Amino acid sequence: MVMTQFIRLTPDQQSRQGAVWNRVPCYLRDWEMQVHFKIHGQGKKNLNGDGFALWYTKDRMQTGPVFGSKDNFLGLGVFVDTYPNEEKQQEAQKRRYTPGNQRVFPYISAMVNNGSLSYDHDRDGRPTELGGCTAMVRNLDHDTFLVIRYVKRRLTVMIDIDGKHEWRDCVDIPGVRLPRGYYFGTSSVTGDLSDNHDIISLKLYQLTVERTPEEEKWDREVFLPVVDNMKLPGLDAPLEPMSGLALFLIVFFSLVAAVFAVVIGVIIYNKWQEQSRKHFY
Template sequence: MAADSRSDRYSDSKSMSSLFSTRNTMPFKSYWILAFLLFSVNRCFADDDHEMEEFLKREYSLSKPYQGVGSSSSSHWDLMGDAMVTADQVRLTPDMQSRQGAVWSRMPCHLNDWEMQVHFKIHGKGKKNLNGDGLAIWYTKERMQKGPVFGNRDNFTGLGVFVDTYPNEEKHIEAQKKRYTPRTQRIFPFVLAMVGNGSIAYDHERDGRPTELGGCNAMVRNLKHDTFLFIRYIRRRLTVMIDIDGQHEWRDCLDLPGVRLPQGYYFGATAVTGDLSDNHDIISLKLYQLTVLRSKKEEAEEEEEITIPSVDNLDLLRLGEVEEGMSGIAIFFTVLFCMLGFIFLIVIGLVVYSHWNESRRKRFY
């Protein structure tokens, strides 16, 4: 690596020296154009890599050996429900029916930009689609409140990222002897995100479809390698990625701008089981503070204090989902109108041709 670094610096210095050696022969205008291009390239690389730094915030992080979690007053985390601490993980629920558990941060987070890396494991004896229900990672105003949304309260205020392992809507449709269309059917487990303002309910029967911001399928059960979830909030942009293939590579799941989350909320993780069950384990929650260089325009835009969680252009997002769901009907009517238009053109053509043929015969008389 050192040799490569030295060779790179040598190449750079050689390039710069050649640039300045030709300075006398290069036209003045061309020199400034080249200098501007070099400056622009440097800015692009700076925007991608060098303008952001991350720092682990231990007071908002949970990792081994979990000293005092849920029992010591010096711990930054509380346990709730059926959650328990072992040497290897914080087990939110055991592989037993009708259990729910949680771990919540005691300290509110006042960071502008942050990144949460979740090391988790979901495993149990149940076969595919015979397990449930899933776990959730939270950044919310409320904490330590039991409820139906993966072990947390409904009508929450803040952000929820859900790892849903049971297809409630699909089973409900199958019970009615209906079928999914290929466009709307999902493969479970499924990761999705939702922002609530305190009055929006999570639709459990439809697996959160009406209020979701987006998501992706994630086959996370009973894997022998580690599984990770990545949540980043920076410049009012929410990004969710997963690493579940054992390749140490992040895969995109959700990337949405215009997400407005207030400061001073709490991080937490919850899980729930019903008639079906799984072990839902948290191995670590690591929160990083992101230090980001902002332009004056961005600083001016973010001076406004956010008091209620919201998502910009949420109606347009919902409209896009409706249009996607109606695409089959839209294709049918498009084909129908094209066929009618084609028939109409043929009829017009025949009428015009008959009039032309009749007038042609009249010229011969």
């Protein structure tokens, strides 16, 4: 819904979805996206949902299960999640959270996807989350902002939701490599629970950053989203190579077992021949 002062991705009604996407790809190397948004509705406590997502992805305008957009995407997703799916499921199954593992909602998280990962909505994206923070953003009387900054392969997300006009750190991940030529977008979806998800403004800034010759050398163009020195969550880690001793023991006992099997086979064969001779005579 395009209003005079904002774009409403979803109204406070069930089973609605909406999205806004840039039609021109972004070829900036260093950039900052400032988002002025508002989430509000009649739902109280956790009887609201589900939140909205901010995207920097290869594909645009494709609907799907991840806050109204496609799964197994290529690029970056920042999720403002207002409903704790995992907590409700665990309460229904009468399971407890382990200390330090509980998250307070609404919750903001970031995910980098190389196309092979699936966002686990039932677990609020926990298996693929690179970082996140609690952000009480619903039904506030003052303006709420979020900024995504990508500088020198470093991804940071900061929020201004307290009405103090001060940025507060939320996500800080070094070594994030995002290809250029992707699209910015934002999407939202409601199910049984709902909220008004309003985008007041999306402002993209090009950042001028000085680089040393060495940084220029290593700052090469990439073709798939990746995070340096970090296994993307959701992918099985490769098996560690066995040590020399372990390999020797495996080979040794394998040979012993083979010799033992041969000896047993010879004994059985000889007994069978003896039995055959007795029957013949």
